[in-house]
Amino acid sequence: MNYPPELRKRVDLLLTRNEVHERLKKISTLQDVRCYGSDLSRELTTWACRAVSPHQGRPTSLDHWAEGTGKTWKALREFPNRLEKIAEEVESINKADPSFYARRRGKVLGTFELLRLQEECMQLPVMIRGYAKTLKERNTAVFIATPRSGSSNALFQLSETVKFLTGAYHDQEVSDLLNAVANALGERKQFDATGIAQARSRFKKRKT
Numbered sequence: 001m002n003y004p005p006e007l008r009k010r011v012d013l014l015l016t017r018n019e020v021h022e023r024l025k026k027i028s029t030l031q032d033v034r035c036y037g038s039d040l041s042r043e044l045t046t047w048a049c050r051a052v053s054p055h056q057g058r059p060t061s062l063d064h065w066a067e068g069t070g071k072t073w074k075a076l077r078e079f080p081n082r083l084e085k086i087a088e089e090v091e092s093i094n095k096a097d098p099s100f101y102a103r104r105r106g107k108v109l110g111t112f113e114l115l116r117l118q119e120e121c122m123q124l125p126v127m128i129r130g131y132a133k134t135l136k137e138r139n140t141a142v143f144i145a146t147p148r149s150g151s152s153n154a155l156f157q158l159s160e161t162v163k164f165l166t167g168a169y170h171d172q173e174v175s176d177l178l179n180a181v182a183n184a185l186g187e188r189k190q191f192d193a194t195g196i197a198q199a200r201s202r203f204k205k206r207k208t
Contacts, residue, residue: 004065010053010185011046017184020045023177030166030173044161048181050154052189065142077139083132087125094122156203159196171196 014020024041031038066073158178163169171193178191 007046007049010049011042014045014049014181014184015041017180019180020177020184023173023180027162027165027170027173027177030168030170032165032167038165040161040165044158044177045181047154047158047161048177049185051151051158052178052182052187053185076135080132080136080139083128083135087128087132090121090128091125094125152199152203155196155199159200169197169200 024044027044028039028041063073066076069076071079155178159169159171159174162174175191175193175196178189178196182189182191
């Protein structure tokens with residue numbers, strides 16, 4: 001799984017903790033014969049980490065997606081709205097003076113060049129709005145995908161991964177792993193097998 005650096009650091013730390021290692025080992029002893037040789041310790045720990053502490057590392061995780069853009073995550077999220085306003089301004093200029101692009105000094109453009117320039121100017125607001133829409137959709141997807149998006153999905157994925165490995169949900173072992181991760185992260189949370197089964201059932205109902 002490819003997750004932001006802050007989450008990967010937390011998972012690396014958790015994998016060094018004895019109590020977490022012992023819970024992972026317990027799950028591995030239940031592994032189905034068809035999955036022998038599969039080591040999903042990191043995946044299990046990542047889902048457990050997200051389920052226990054979905055808000056931990058929020059700023060770092062979000063800023064990770066803005067790296068290289070020259071903007072903070074906050075500025076990147078606001079940028080589509082700015083682009084839409086720019087599109088409106090360009091459109092307003094086009095309507096007020098449709099031939100403004102021809103009012104220029106220097107090189108005299110031929111008819112074909114003027115028509116092409118006119119088309120580009122008229123299409124510019126459409127292109128800007130399209131870019132704004134795409135960027136807004138990308139930002140929304142990133143926001144949902146980051147670790148602080150909620151624990152219910154992570155808990156469900158953890159439960160399903162254990163079932164994949166072992167052939168059954170083993171909610172008690174899953175709750176033991178979650179409690180070990182919570183203790184290691186200093187989170188005041190406690191899980192039990194009944195609560196995990198109920199959470200999994202609620203998540204499935206929401207998806208159907």
